[in-house]
Amino acid sequence: MRESKNFLQTIVEKDLQSGKNKKIITRFPPEPNGFPHIGHAKSIFINFGIARDYNGHCNLRMDDTNPTKEDTKYVEALKDAVEWLGYEWEGNVRFTSDYFSQIYAYAIELIKMGKAYVDSLDEETMREYRGTVTQAGKRSQYANRSIEENLDLFERMKKGEFQEGEHVLRAKIDMSAANMKMRDPLMYRIRNVAHFRTGDEWHIYPMYDFAHCLSDYIEGVSHSICTLEFENNRAIYDWVLDTLALQPPRPYQHEFARLNINYTVMSKRKLLELVENKNVNGWDDPRMPTIAGYRRRGYTPEAIIAFCDQVGIAKANSMVDVSQLEFCIRDNLNPKVPRVMCVLNPLKVTIENYEGNELLDASYYPEDVPKEGSRKLPFSREIYIEREDFEEHPPKAYFRLTPEQPVRLKHGYIIACKEIIKDAAGQVIEIKAEYFPESKSGADTSGIKVKSAIHWVSAAEAKVVEVRLYDRLFSSEIPEGVEDLNPDSLKVIHNALMEPAVVEEKQNERFQFERQGYFYADPLDYTEKNPVYNKIVGLKDSWSKKTTKVVTKPKEKKVQIDGEVTPMTKEQETLFENYTKNLGLNSEVANTLARDAELSSFYEKALSVLNSPINLANIVSNEVAREMKQSQEKTLKFTPKQIAELVKMVDDALISNKIAKQVFEEIVKSGKNPKQIVEEKGLVQISDPTQILPIVDEVIVQNPENVKKFQAGNKKLLGFFVGQVLKATNGKANPKIVNELVNKKLNNLEDLA
Ligand code: ATP
Ligand code: MG
Numbered sequence: 065m066r067e068s069k070n071f072l073q074t075i076v077e078k079d080l081q082s083g084k085n086k087k088i089i090t091r092f093p094p095e096p097n098g099f100p101h102i103g104h105a106k107s108i109f110i111n112f113g114i115a116r117d118y119n120g121h122c123n124l125r126m127d128d129t130n131p132t133k134e135d136t137k138y139v140e141a142l143k144d145a146v147e148w149l150g151y152e153w154e155g156n157v158r159f160t161s162d163y164f165s166q167i168y169a170y171a172i173e174l175i176k177m178g179k180a181y182v183d184s185l186d187e188e189t190m191r192e193y194r195g196t197v198t199q200a201g202k203r204s205q206y207a208n209r210s211i212e213e214n215l216d217l218f219e220r221m222k223k224g225e226f227q228e229g230e231h232v233l234r235a236k237i238d239m240s241a242a243n244m245k246m247r248d249p250l251m252y253r254i255r256n257v258a259h260f261r262t263g264d265e266w267h268i269y270p271m272y273d274f275a276h277c278l279s280d281y282i283e284g285v286s287h288s289i290c291t292l293e294f295e296n297n298r299a300i301y302d303w304v305l306d307t308l309a310l311q312p313p314r315p316y317q318h319e320f321a322r323l324n325i326n327y328t329v330m331s332k333r334k335l336l337e338l339v340e341n342k343n344v345n346g347w348d349d350p351r352m353p354t355i356a357g358y359r360r361r362g363y364t365p366e367a368i369i370a371f372c373d374q375v376g377i378a379k380a381n382s383m384v385d386v387s388q389l390e391f392c393i394r395d396n397l398n399p400k401v402p403r404v405m406c407v408l409n410p411l412k413v414t415i416e417n418y419e420g421n422e423l424l425d426a427s428y429y430p431e432d433v434p435k436e437g438s439r440k441l442p443f444s445r446e447i448y449i450e451r452e453d454f455e456e457h458p459p460k461a462y463f464r465l466t467p468e469q470p471v472r473l474k475h476g477y478i479i480a481c482k483e484i485i486k487d488a489a490g491q492v493i494e495i496k497a498e499y500f501p502e503s504k505s506g507a508d509t510s511g512i513k514v515k516s517a518i519h520w521v522s523a524a525e526a527k528v529v530e531v532r533l534y535d536r537l538f539s540s541e542i543p544e545g546v547e548d549l550n551p552d553s554l555k556v557i558h559n560a561l562m563e564p565a566v567v568e569e570k571q572n573e574r575f576q577f578e579r580q581g582y583f584y585a586d587p588l589d590y591t592e593k594n595p596v597y598n599k600i601v602g603l604k605d606s607w608s609k610k611t612t613k614v615v616t617k618p619k620e621k622k623v624q625i626d627g628e629v630t631p632m633t634k635e636q637e638t639l640f641e642n643y644t645k646n647l648g649l650n651s652e653v654a655n656t657l658a659r660d661a662e663l664s665s666f667y668e669k670a671l672s673v674l675n676s677p678i679n680l681a682n683i684v685s686n687e688v689a690r691e692m693k694q695s696q697e698k699t700l701k702f703t704p705k706q707i708a709e710l711v712k713m714v715d716d717a718l719i720s721n722k723i724a725k726q727v728f729e730e731i732v733k734s735g736k737n738p739k740q741i742v743e744e745k746g747l748v749q750i751s752d753p754t755q756i757l758p759i760v761d762e763v764i765v766q767n768p769e770n771v772k773k774f775q776a777g778n779k780k781l782l783g784f785f786v787g788q789v790l791k792a793t794n795g796k797a798n799p800k801i802v803n804e805l806v807n808k809k810l811n812n813l814e815d816l817a
Contacts, residue, residue, distance in 0.1 A: 072287070076114060085313065088287065095126070099138065101335065102353050110372075110377060127272070128259070141354075163279050171233060179307055180233055181214050181233070183231065207236060224264075229254065231254065235303070274300075284315075289320065292379070293322070327386045335347070355368075383542075394601055399433055402428035406563070408450065411454060411493075413495045416445075416482065416498060423440040423443070426439055447521060447523055449495075449518055460660055465495070472516070472517040480500075529596070535553050640655065647677035656689060666692075667681060673704065676712070702731045709738050723747050756805055761809070763789050
């Protein structure tokens with residue numbers, strides 16, 4: 065059980081102690097209209113978890129009240145997901161459709177009590193009559209129908225005598241209720257379509273608000289746990305059960321905050337769109353945030369459960385950083401998976417002074433992993449290394465093979481480059497090398513110093529494998545849908561080379577490919593002839609520098625890539641100390657700067673022009689560092705002074721951070737001064753409220769529906785309005801000021817109304 069109790073556990077314990085409930089019965093009630101996603105995993109974790117923690121049970125119930133969208137294939141996917149996550153539902157899978165007759169009987173009872181009526185208003189009039197948050201609604205003239213007439217109409221609705229939309233059944237509650245949900249909510253509507261389980265038996269289907277509470281009651285559920293959007297529906301839940309005066313005990317609804325993850329869409333509807341548009345290869349595409357997708361990619365159920373546990377159960381919505389999920393899978397796999405070698409982008413190396421071949425002893429696990437096991441690694445004269453592990457003209461701090469710098473072959477010998485062979489186009493196609501017989505790993509008496517160890521495979525024994533590299537499906541932090549897809553989310557490598565032991569002995573396992581990440585043999589496409597491996601996750605968070613906002617991210621242990629992390633020199637250490645202690649840089653940024661003399665000198669020059677250590681460090685360690693690495697000619701197009709000028713504009717709130725990045729790209733291209741670029745392109749940040757206010761007004765006028773929702777209490781929509789205003793200004797408006805203005809404006813509207 066978890067260390068500290070969440071609010072749901074507190075409620076459950078209280079209810080057990082007071083004797084309100086003898087047994088805890090929960091349910092997980094998905095609608096079978098799509099594959100379950102990671103948000104459902106959280107709901108599964110909570111519902112099944114609470115039942116397990118308190119010796120109760122949890123039902124799996126398909127909420128199949130909308131026949132147009134539901135399908136048995138989704139039922140199967142939901143069952144698979146629950147089982148794979150390690151839970152068992154009580155008895156058979158249940159279906160709301162199993163209770164259609166009972167629910168219908170309850171509706172008749174309400175009609176007989178005068179508490180429900182058949183309404184025949186058209187949709188628009190019905191909406192109009194509902195009123196607004198500030199104005200009471202008006203009851204339909206049909207509410208005066210006699211009980212007999214209601215019963216007759218309702219029965220004929222059921223039989224299919226009417227068109228869809230002609231009539232509905234409504235509860236008779238209160239058309240002036242402050243809670244809009246209570247203004248005579250719909251209980252049944254006509255749907256003249258076949259249901260995947262009940263066929264043509266029904267022409268009416270109960271609404272969620274009517275069916276859900278009754279299904280819970282029928283199943284003897286004690287705690288009906290749902291997400292916060294249903295907070296206002298609780299009143300209907302209670303009204304139905306209380307009005308029918310059902311034999312106790314009755315269930316009670318409790319709400320928790322739904323899971324939101326950045327860079328992820330979490331709505332079956334939007335996911336279905338991706339599947340239908342063929343933006344992905346089906347629901348179980350390893351890039352999908354579906355349970356089936358994670359499973360196929362190689363995630364483990366333990367990692368997903370650990371993630372759900374870590375993010376916790378709260379009463380307020382928040383956004384979780386996707387890197388937290390990635391952390392959980394790394395954390396889960398690190399102590400248990402074998403390390404093997406696979407070359408993704410091969411470059412041939414011929415070791416000219418080596419004859420014959422041998423088998424090297426190679427442990428599957430590094431020293432800090434308490435697991436044992438090893439394989440024989442063939443070594444011979446012809447090997448392949450990663451193309452990126454050789455540089456003819458290495459940039460600063462390049463620790464791998466160069467014409468001057470030897471390198472260790474992991475588990476093997478040290479080699480040095482003797483000759484570079486190129487093709488007609490000047491591409492390096494082969495390295496002629498020599499090896500040092502005394503340098504064998506574990507018995508090295510050569511005295512040769514190297515800065516890193518690289519992975520490799522022996523040419524004759526290596527197996528050709530397919531490797532699928534996945535990256536995030538969306539490139540925007542809060543993606544809307546298709547328009548925010550990351551075009552580089554899948555990269556297929558057909559001719560990767562793998563050491564033989566992996567393919568021969570261990571097919572369906574997870575591995576760490578040394579220095580590349582964690583991989584999983586694709587459960588569907590893997591064959592003896594064409595082994596296919598999915599990348600589960602990289603060794604470290606390659607996105608952490610690309611995002612600025614990090615929410616509740618766990619501290620990650622530094623990944624020590626064998627041989628890659630060399631100790632700092634005295635000078636570097638002094639710099640590092642100074643950067644972290646005196647200038648307040650975080651250790652990652654300080655580390656990047658301190659280890660690179662060129663970079664730190666650039667940084668300090670910029671710092672001598674502008675005293676803004678943190679903002680300068682961020683741009684120097686990210687954008688400037690990237691440019692330094694990429695620029696082939698040794699001179700950069702920009703100076704420390706220009707970068708200082710750019711950062712000053714951000715500090716002075718003249719431009720936003722986002723615009724600063726754009727300006728930087730322009731500086732790199734043209735070498736122009738940042739001020740000039742900002743002026744020429746009209747990028748100056750708009751901070752003047754008199755300029756922003758008209759845009760705020762415009763956005764408010766254009767989105768009446770969302771204004772209504774905001775006024776009805778959906779305060780999350782503040783972000784929507786701010787976003788729209790920022791969009792309308794091409795990101796030039798000062799977000800802080802927009803926030804203030806939107807807030808004021810929306811709240812004043814409320815006062816006026
Ligand atoms: P979607 O919009 O993706 O279809 P939904 O809420 O309509 O989601 P259901 O199938 O009705 O999906 O949900 C089944 C259960 O899972 C519900 O109790 C719902 O509250 C819960 N659930 C759905 N999404 C999330 C989420 N993101 N976080 C936590 N629980 C969720
Ligand atoms: Mg839904």
